[in-house]
Amino acid sequence: MNLVPLDLDRDLELLHAWVTHPRSHFWGLQGADPQRVRAEYERIAADPHHHAWLGLDDDGTPLFLAETYDPAHSELAEHYPVRPGDLGMHVLVAPPTRQRSGVTSAVMRAVMDFCFAQPGVDRVVVEPDVRNEAIARKNAEVGFVEERHVTLRDKVARLSFCTRTAYAMSAPHLQPAAIAYAHRRLIAKAIAEFSHERLIEPIAEGTGRYRVGDLAFTARRYALNHWVVDADSLTGPLDALDFIAGLRETLGIPEKLLGTYLEEISATLAGTAWKVTHRRESAAELVHADFQTIEAAMTEGHPGFVANNGRIGFGLQDHEAFAPEAGRPVRLRWVAVRKDESLFVTAGDEREHYLAELGEPTLARYERQLRGHGLDPDDYRYLPVHPWQWEHKVTVTFAPDVARRSIVPLDEGPDRYRAQQSIRTFFNVDRPERHYVKTAIAVQNMGFLRGLSPKYMQATPPINEWVRQLVDGDEELRACGFGVLRELASIGYTGDAYHRTGTPGAYTKMLAALWRESPVPRLAAGERLATMASLLHRDRDGNALVSALIAASGRSAAEWVAAYFRAYLRPIVHCLLRHDLAFMPHGENLILVLENHVPRRVFMKDIGEEVAVMNDQPLPAEVERIRIDVTDEIKELALFTDVFDGFLRHLAGILASDGVLPEREFWALAGDCVRAHAKDHPELTGRLDLLRPTFKHSCLNRLQLRNTLQMVDLTDQAGSLIFAGELENPIAVFG
Structure with a gap:
């Protein structure tokens, strides 16, 4: 305002x-x-x-x-x-x-x-x-x-x-009504997701009426053991912290980690209360909103995780300054780091990269600052730092490095950015054609400390370039309009004592950044952007954005969903079958390109950390780290778990609950998409069985409940999986 x-x-x-x-x-x-x-x-x-x-x-x-x-x-x-x-x-x-x-x-x-x-x-x-x-x-x-x-x-x-x-100190979101709303919504989600993962089993008390302990509620059950719990129907003690603490043994939370998990739950409650207090956009308004308004309006976080908005480390003022829902512009801090104590990787020229991102006047000013300290600018490169990270970590955890001029504080950058849903990634609002910047930040969120490893990221630009060439060279993917937003450059400081010990850990991931392509220059006339996470968004009155988009498009729900599947599902299936290539295609990792409110194509992002090649095809040496050796059954989970269970079950539940599209028709359309791809590519027949009747039920909350500090080993993600029986394949059930 x-x-x-x-x-x-x-x-x-x-x-x-x-x-x-x-x-x-x-x-x-x-x-x-x-x-x-x-x-x-x-x-x-x-x-x-x-x-x-x-x-x-x-x-x-x-x-x-x-x-x-x-x-x-x-x-x-x-x-x-x-x-x-x-x-x-x-x-x-x-x-x-x-x-x-x-x-x-x-x-x-x-x-x-x-x-x-x-x-x-x-x-x-x-x-x-x-x-x-x-x-x-x-x-x-x-x-x-x-x-x-x-x-x-x-x-x-x-x-x-x-x-x-x-x-x-007034904290207007921490009021009885707002926190009661947050408790009610989080308990409903906890019941739904813990039931989905077979951690708890609600007792039926009549048509659509169930009970868990002292809580009674109305719910609907859909394919993939998906529960939609009516939060407003809940009766009983509505305290999410007490509810989860009372289930500690049932949920398998280690006693020593219960406090940490409850802190993430409490932070999630606070985040929900803040959003319901401060975010006022209706679904009808978001239909016509710009990319960053939609990004900031998201209220849910990850659809599967119950503790999905922890941000442990942020205080109230940090939340209001840096959280994506706050929507406030942020200028990143810049430091110079010695070249011989840092790593920088890009496919192009390093100085040209900085000129493009900072501009000649700012770069010249930073060089003058270095000379003012008696330092040679040729000995340094430039690293963007999250303001929170500068205040809380760089000036304390790396104080000796700053004092000896291995890290030189400069100034804030000229451009304003907006934090994205991942909290550590920033979109340039002053020059949207410039790259996203992803920074390290030592905030605990959803099972991880959000750092970036300089050594791990050395391979990020080559991996992204390899994936880009594969995608651009595939006729099917081009026909679908599928694209990737490459992470083009990475930088990290390695001259500190933590790196010298040779022991990897959180402290070796605190000073690093990367740059990712912006989708804005790749838009055609009449196209606009929205995070795919927005398809699961409901406003404070319970109205779903996806339902509003379908209504505004003038297309039938079936036509709209079929167009969405062609833009999103078909490319994922093709990458899996043709290339044994798997992404992490959840809502926050996909950007939709909409035309007349209908998805026409998608951009995949977060390639460096989230992509895997699951065969023995030749790979460049610097790309080799993305190869994993898994069975065909695990390969299939790249579709069944990451797409069907991880995202589409939530979307199907919204459309069915709203009376927009019955779930049978939704999953039949998904099956039609998979079968149409198979018909168009008979040479891929038998590669994987995507129409198998059941598949292993891989559980996300079980991972976080087991170890809320680090829920998976990033070097062996497949080996970290926890299964709970099997789920019926909805495209087989409704085929």
Whole structure:
């Protein structure tokens, strides 16, 4: 939101409608004609100690009126000892044209941010009418404390104060209603996913009604043992932490790791509460939203993991500054690192890479900084650092390296970025054609500390180039429009004591980054982007974005889903059968290209860490690390587990629950896609049995519950799998 000076020539009609609306009776202008309203605000405009502001929503729509004033030059000066740094404030939210929950809270935050951004302001003062209970609650929510009642010229008012620290500590998302919403949703997800993985077994109590312990609820069961639990139907003790702690032995959580897992659950609850408090986009609005608005609006995290939003290490201010849902622009910090104590890999020229990403003026400035320290710029290269990582790790964990000028602090970069769902990957909002930047960050999230290994990443650009050549050279993949976003360059610092010990670990993954292609330059006219994770998104009112997209497209649900399968499922099947090539194609790793709200093609990303070749084909030496030796049954799980169970079961459940597309038809369309590929490629017949009746049930939460600190060994991911029986293959069942 943004505040701009009120312009009476431009805003009078709108202002008059707002201040005379019946909901604005405490504003004191009921029945006023436009001339009286103009006179009132001309008086304010003429007063150097009083200012009126028009508040705009993120899309520029007028949303609220705010006034700020100096209490020392107001009627309040007679009622309390005004302190230097006091600022008076009034706020009026526009009468609603439609129901949008959370608007008033968001406006209050925007106005308070604006007030405390004024030079010298330490305390905000308000004096609402004592009868206005609604605004009193909103004031308390952001940290105001009522001092006493005072009699003013036109009302009896609650004289209230909010200090800068009280506002910073107010945590408006940690309120009973928001956290109750989060508990309810997380318990529903926990029941659904733990039941899916056969860790618990709900007891049926009637048609669609079940019980787990003291909790009763309504649920629907679909293919792949997929449960859709109606969160609003839950009755019983609704505390997610107690629910999971009570199941510790059943879930197999090691006693010594229970606290860590509960911390991730608590952080997930806090994240949900924050999102429901601050994110207001409806599914209908997101249908037409831009790429980054959709990215920031995602509320769920990974669809399968229960503890999926941990971010252990982030504080409240870190969350508001760096979490993707906060949507705030971030400028990365840059350091210079000695070339002989670092690794840099790219297919092109190193200096040209930095010129393209930083620009000549910034690069020249960094070189001058190095010379100012008496250092030779030719001895250094440049590494982007997450601001959190700089503050919490580089200046402490690598203090000796900074002191001896192996790491040289420079400045923030010129471009603003937005954090993506993976929290450590950033999209350039100022120059969208420039690369994503992925940085190391020592935050624990969903079973991993989110570091990057410099030595491991040496192979990342060659691997990406090899995959790109394979994809571009395959006629079928070209016909599907399937593309990969290459990770083109990587850098990492290796001159520290942690690397010198020769022992790999979290400390050898704290100073590294890579650059990935942006999809923006590859868009044609009429195309737009959306993370595939958005297909599983429901807004705070429960409306699904995918259902809204289908409705807006003008296509039948079956036509829409068939187009999606051709863009997503068919290329995955082809890579598996033709090349024994497997990706990790979950929602956050795919970017959809939409045309008229219909998926036309996809981009795969996170290639370096997530791709595997499962045969003995010749590979360049630097690409060899992606080869794994597995059975055909495990190869098939690249489709059954990663695609069917990992993503499509959730999508099928949403469409079926919404009455948009029956699950039988959904899976029949998936089967049609697989069979059509087989018909078009008879030479691949018998490579794998994708129509087998059942497949092994590989479980994600069981991995995290077993070891929430590191749920899999990245050097042997297949060997880390945990199975729980078998699942029926839905394209065989509904074939």
